[in-house]
Amino acid sequence: MDFGPFLLLAVMEGLVGAAVLALTASGLSLVFGVLRVVNVAHGEFFMLGAVAAWFVSQWVPGPPALAFAVALVACPLLVAGLAALADRLVLKRLAYEPEATIIATIGLLYILQQAALTLYGPEARPVPPPFEARLQLPWFGWSGYKLFVIGAAGAVLAGLWLLLARSRIGLVMRATQIDRETATAFGIDVDRVYAGTFALGAALAAIAAVLIVPIQQAHYLMGGDPLLLSFIVVVIGGLGSLRGTLVAALLIGVSDGVISTFFEPTLAKILATLLVALVLVFRPQGLFGARA
Amino acid sequence: MLTLEGVDAGYGRVQVLRGLSFEARAGEVTCVMGRNGAGKTTMLRAIMGQVAVTSGRIRLDGAALEGLAPHRIPQLGIGHVPQxxxxxxxxxxxxxxxxxxxxxxxxxxxxxxxxxxxxxxxxxxxxxxxxxxxxxxxxxxxxxxxxLEPKLLLLDEPTEGLQPSMIALIRDTVRRLRGMGVAVVLVEQRIEAVLDLADRVAFVETGRVALTLPAADLSPAAPQFARYVGV
Structure with missing residues (x-):
């Protein structure tokens, strides 16, 4: 294959990664932005979404598209429910204190991971894609499902933007993010906002997982990479900035795809980590974050 | 309308309010005066549930506020304009x-x-x-x-740092609210503003209301201003 089509293929693969990363990292960014909690267990919510999607694929009879549709709705709801429970049982009791919640979410990471190992097992298991379609370009053919992943992630992110920027729920979340005490003085139940935001952040990770699991396999240790890349994206984009998160996800996702295709996946991770280091040194608030 | 009886409140181990009692009535402006650190702002924050009340009672039209979740308090009709x-x-x-x-x-x-x-x-x-x-x-x-359509409005030094025309507008607004039957609690340090607006003046000292007087009984040279406010 010539260089041009090869580059196009690499960019398209990178866009799939970027779309899933944007969803996962938006959840992490949202939780940090509103709750000021660095959720180290965020990758495990991603893993739970994928594992739950595998169970759904086994339990729901009929064509894979039906199981996929059920998984796309049920798994994020299940993971959101678990996250809300974790918020109630752990984060709220720690009064959302930043240092304590880091330690607590590390504990949560291991609890979820080991629970998945116990209930799901150590195997990596495939989930069938909802449909088999091929996009035939003049130079190569490409999975139609991957195109669907990009479109679906874009639609969810557009919905998230509408929720935050145009709805009353979003206004309440933004007001709470800006000043928790003043929000309370206007009748906003901050505890409910926190629980809802934590659940929404987890649900975004689970949606990303359900979308990607027909391409990657579900495995109880699969939460590590999304967590690391989400942190990289959120730091580069600016903690709590959704716009920054999306731009950084595109940058990291596409560069990861291109570098992995032409060189080595490890080199892509090294360069992304180097970029984080540069951002932390020269622009600690991130590309779009506000200076503290 | 609003009564505080023997309220103790503070931040962690630091107690600021010590047995504070206070009353605000519908259609009246009650000014709260005192030196810095006397507990004026803490009193408003205790009413809003923003600081822990360790003893005493806070009632709005007979309903207990202490112990309520802080977000429930504005739902009862209390507006707060913080410092x-x-x-x-x-x-x-x-x-x-x-x-x-x-x-x-x-x-x-x-x-x-x-x-x-x-x-x-x-x-x-x-x-x-x-x-x-x-x-x-x-x-x-x-x-x-x-x-919030408040029946009680708490204003914490609303004219601080403003130009005269703006101060006049805010005073005018307070008068209109009083005319509409709103109870206004105004933390204020300017004597002329207090005498212009207030129906009653509560002087706060070391976490309690030391004295409450009708504003009509006070003049700019009243000794209470020097005694409790230091002006």
Whole structure:
């Protein structure tokens, strides 16, 4: 294959990664932005979404598209429910204190991971894609499902933007993010906002997982990479900035795809980590974050 | 309307209010005066549930406020304009007002009433609150609290750092609210503002109300100002 089509293929693969990363990292960014909690267990919510999607694929009879549709709705709801429970049982009791919640979410990471190992097992298991379609370009053919992943992630992110920027729920979340005490003085139940935001952040990770699991396999240790890349994206984009998160996800996702295709996946991770280091040194608030 | 009886409150181990008793009545402006650190702001924060009340009673029309979840307190009809305004800076003027309207306001009717009171805000609806001038920010802070349709309004030094025309506008607004039957609690340090607006003046000293007098009994040279406020 010539260089041009090869580059196009690499960019398209990178866009799939970027779309899933944007969803996962938006959840992490949202939780940090509103709750000021660095959720180290965020990758495990991603893993739970994928594992739950595998169970759904086994339990729901009929064509894979039906199981996929059920998984796309049920798994994020299940993971959101678990996250809300974790918020109630752990984060709220720690009064959302930043240092304590880091330690607590590390504990949560291991609890979820080991629970998945116990209930799901150590195997990596495939989930069938909802449909088999091929996009035939003049130079190569490409999975139609991957195109669907990009479109679906874009639609969810557009919905998230509408929720935050145009709805009353979003206004309440933004007001709470800006000043928790003043929000309370206007009748906003901050505890409910926190629980809802934590659940929404987890649900975004689970949606990303359900979308990607027909391409990657579900495995109880699969939460590590999304967590690391989400942190990289959120730091580069600016903690709590959704716009920054999306731009950084595109940058990291596409560069990861291109570098992995032409060189080595490890080199892509090294360069992304180097970029984080540069951002932390020269622009600690991130590309779009506000200076503290 | 509002009564505080023997209230102890503070921050962690630091007790600020020590057996504080206070009363605010409907259709009256009660000014609260005292030296820095006397407990004026803490009293307002205790009413709003923002500091822990360790003993004593706070009642609004007979309903207990102490022990209520803080977000329930504004739902009972208490508006608070805190010191320093604490607007939602990145949000627009319209969004700041919307936050006020969510809890108790009657939607567009309340919003219109607030915008009639402060027409300048109507011209700035799509502007971020942080980009307003100091006077406009104070208008928004008061307007946002009025969106709650409060029967009790707590104002913490609302004229601090404002130009005279803006101070006059805020005083005028307070008078109108009193005329509408709202109980206003005004923390204020300027004697002329207090004498101009207040029906009663409560002097706070070391965490308790040491003396409450009708404003009509006070003059600019009254010894209580020197004794309790140091002016």
């Amino acid at each position: 320093g305004r604490r607007l939602f800076g990145p949000l627009t003027v319209a969004e700041n007002l919307e936050i006020g309207l969510m809890t108790r306001g009657r939607g567009s009717r309340t919003r219109e009433r607030v915008l009639e009171l402060f027409p300048r805000l109507r011209e700035r609806l799509d502007q971020a609150a942080s980009t307003l001038s100091g006077g406009e920010q104070q208008m928004l802070a008061i307007g946002r609290a009025l969106c």
